Amino acid sequence: MDRLPAYMKLCFFALFNTINKIAYDILRDQGVDNLPLFEKAVFVFFILILVIISKYFVSILASLFFF
Numbered sequence: 173m174d175r176l177p178a179y180m181k182l183c184f185f186a187l188f189n190t191i192n193k194i195a196y197d198i199l200r201d202q203g204v205d206n207l208p209l210f211e212k213a214v215f216v217f218f219i220l221i222l223v224i225i226s227k228y229f230v231s232i233l234a235s236l237f238f239f
Contacts, residue, residue: 187214 176184191214195207 191210192207195205195210198204198206
């Protein structure tokens with residue numbers, strides 16, 4: 173965490189606080205602990221974003237070298 177740049181720390185803490193607030197509101201209102209599910213969903217979303225970004229860069233590299 174200490175090695176992250178300031179802008180990445182800000183994004184991380186914003187996401188972290190938002191997820192915890194939503195999980196707390198659900199726990200308070202419905203008595204269900206959804207935090208583990210939110211953590212898994214964020215991880216899956218992160219992997220999806222990495223796949224989308226890698227496809228984008230591959231298409232740019234392919235257009236530079238093969239066309």
